[in-house]
Amino acid sequence: MTITAEPRHGLGTRLAALTRVVDLGQGREDADLLTEATQLIIRAGNRLKLSSDHTVVALAGGTGSGKSSLFNAISGLDLSPTGVRRPTTARTHACVWGLEGAAPLLDWLQIQWRHRFSRNSALDKADDQLNGLILLDLPDHDSIRALTDTEADRLITGADLIVWVLDPQKYADASTHRRYVTELAGHDAVTVFALNQADRLTPEEVEECLADLRDLLAREGVEQPRVVATSAVTGGGVDDLRAELAESVSARRAGYLRLEADLDRLMLRLAKDMPAMLKVDPTIDPARRAGLTDALCDAVGAPAVGEALENVYGTRSIDWVGWPWGRWASRFRGDPLKHLKLGDVKDEIRTLVSDSVRAQPAEVDNAVQALSDGLTQGMPEPWQDAVRDAARSRSGQLPKVLTDELAEIAPPLDRVPGWWRLAKVWQLLLVLLFVAGLGVAGSIVAYGILEVGEPPAELLGDVAALPWVVLMMVSVLGVGLLSAIASRNFVVMAAGRERDQLERDMRRRVAGVAQDLVIEPVERELTRYNDYFAALNTSRR
Template identity: 70%
Template sequence: MSVGTTQTRQGLGGRLAALARIVELGPGKVEPKLLTDSGQLLLRAGDRLKLSSDHTVVALAGGTGSGKSTLFNSISGLELSPTGVRRPTTARTHACVWGLEGAGPLLDWLQIQWRHRFARASALDKGESQLHGLILLDLPDHDSIRALTDTEADRLIQVADLVVWVLDPQKYADASTHRRYVTDLAGHEAVTIFVLNQADRLEAEELAECVADLDGLLRREGVENPIIVATSAITGRGVDSLKAVLAETVSKRRAAVQRLEADLDRLTLRLTKVMPDGGAPGAASSVDDARRIGLTDALCDAVGVPAVGEAMENVYGVRSIEWIGWPYARWVAKLRPDPLNSLRLSDLRDEIRGLAGDSVSAQPAEVDNAVQALSDGLTSGMHEAWQNGIRDAARSRSAQLPQVLSEELSEVAPRLDRVPVWWRLLLVWQYLLILLFLAGVAWVGTAVLYGVVGVGKLPSGLAVFGETASLPWVALMMLSVLGLGLLTAVASRNFVVLGAGNERDRLEREMRRRVAGVAEGMVIEPVERELARYNEFYAAMRSMRG
């Protein structure tokens, strides 16, 4: 095998590998008939390339009365091996082989019966060394009324390396032949020959006119450069010209590869027609950061993450009043309705968990809209089949998505019944201030009763509490205690507000991180797998085109 032929086979191998990938990725995207034809071509190519590359399978095909079998005899010279000397008929395919070595497995693959195989015993001694490696098939008539032979002709026309269409002057424009076979040969010019047989029945001018008419008909049907040879199997006219064409093909040892390449080209056109490149294949290989962030934002809104954060901040502030607020203000507030009841947050932690869960389950439409927006942004310009595939991938776990989001948010719902240590310390401090204030009230009362009203006389050890001179200082102390308590409450409130804001930010970041993780696993990863299939499919399409 020449270097050029080896390189050609390597190129063909790459195209076939690309076709195999298309067949693997195509279900659900490419119509089943086209995938079936692709699979059959892969099988046929794999079988043919494993068999003898030194032999070229040439099939003589034609209708009843075209003189196909007579032409077969004329080319072979009827000098056949002693074990199989029989005149070919149109009932079964007959084969004549120039060079038997290595031809057996190929003939077995072609399903040629042993009794219909013939060999040129000494082709090199007959001056026909140029035909060494030729396997010439005489096919059954393709328009036979016998379904068995019609099927056999169709099968071998599909697998032959080169097809010689034998036409006669009366039926060369037969509609059935052109409709069933010739129109499928566009792009197969290198592996197709048209023989206008029975030329002895025509005058020279009539023959030239028929050849020109046939050439024009073939070109109109898509055969760009048809090879037409006029022959007469009876007189031998043109047979040598046909042999020369066959010899040239056989000597190049490329017909098998050219036939497969032509079949691939035709299949590529069919695939390209139904699956044109959408947009810019390869550009959307993954979900970009902007779309990831957009999906996370939409899902956070759908499950109410901002509402959960705001509720947590508000509840945190309201609960802090019980611990760090000015006690006197709290006691006055008890005369009014409980603010916790007005906020309907009596069981705070459960309420927050319920809020998250209700937001997810109550808004599945918003979750679906978020997923839909992602897929729509990614599939712009794609073929409809791939658009549907990516949308289905994005929604593949949409039924579980709200529940999973709810569970994730429930895990990070804050413990709002938790009381920070510094709140407890501040409560102790405030009550100490209250005790000091009460002590001042007691001092003032004692001074008024014993020093002003004169209800009696205190023991010598307690006489200082009855002196009226101490009243201004005690009053000043009481006012200081009140001011210190109020100042402590205001300062603590500011710290609570700042801490609540930080806690809200932390909570929303954690919730957002969890939502992003759910979106990655349940939406983005399936979408990216489908995007990878999309890009692999079109990369294979480009490789198949060569």
């Protein structure tokens, strides 16, 4: 993915973004890459705090490449030992042009005091051009000592500019190219290749080796290699190499460019999944929220609880608004309410809800799984796993919390609406009226028809009034029955409203629990993903 079309952030901004990448990527991205990023952040912070007036140039190469001889030729002094003893020293030598302010940088590079040398920048014009140069002669990276001593690797990593000293016989050496050159592809601005010992070749052979080396470097990702042919013996090409170094030293940007190149290289690896990374909405949309709430309501059996409570409500109303004659007749049969165990209604409702929740743990998990799967499409796999883990992070608490929440809203079924009491009083008045009519009818039969004696009142002996009294009694029974039927209809409507209210309250409580235990952790993870995505974009531009 090309990035040159977008504005480039400063190194400080990119490093700050990389710090965010490391923090946010913990447990979600490759641990080794995050460790490498942390090391780069620390190294960059240390280097940027040290002298920006000095440029650290490391001469690196294998045994026999003539690196120490070239070091001496550039410095103009015999500072670094050469010959067969050199591979056994395994110590870095440093020559400094302009010592003021260089000591903390040399301390950070861990250069021993006895191996530090200084050049007076006023010696000659060439040296004046190199003022600010710290030239390091590294241990041979392929010596026996180097197998256990990481000094060469450490300083290759910490140097601002690297000069790879290659000899005509081993300039294509696999160990150098595989371990270092290939890994530093993209560092063209801070890498120079010196084909040393050119005095051993004819001019034609030198040109042929240089062309072959450039072709090899291009295949390894070094797009614009800076290659110089040198000879420490004859001094050929040394001035050209010094000119390359002088250019970098005078620009005072090699350290900055090296860190940028290291950051670019790291970001290519960190952003390998960038094409698949899409910014997501960190807020779960209402449709998915409603879907999760519906699924959890089904999982805890909320509709069944509402239906059961509606039935309980309707059945209890019989004691108050039912037709008394039918209710009294039912006493000769089994108690229809016994199976409902309404002695302690609150406890029964709590038990009902609790059993429903505990009975469906798999459905609770399925509801949470469905939500996370719908949100993670297109995200890199580690982040998909992170969102799923966030969704499940507190799902184990869901059954108990849902149980407690729903039990809290269980309605007080021992509550008696006022109109139930009025309906019962009305029915009792009708019963009394029917009993009074029955008494009047009996008196008429006794006094008016059977003539058992003198009626206490004229009406109680008036046979002509008997049909009207019977009609009144039948009417009272009819009014009572119709009143019971009407009340029952009102009870059904009220029970439906109670059920709707209960289900709304249950849904509200379930939605609240889902928000706290599922949605908020998921939204935090989605926000973290977006923050990581933004930091990754910033640190790679």
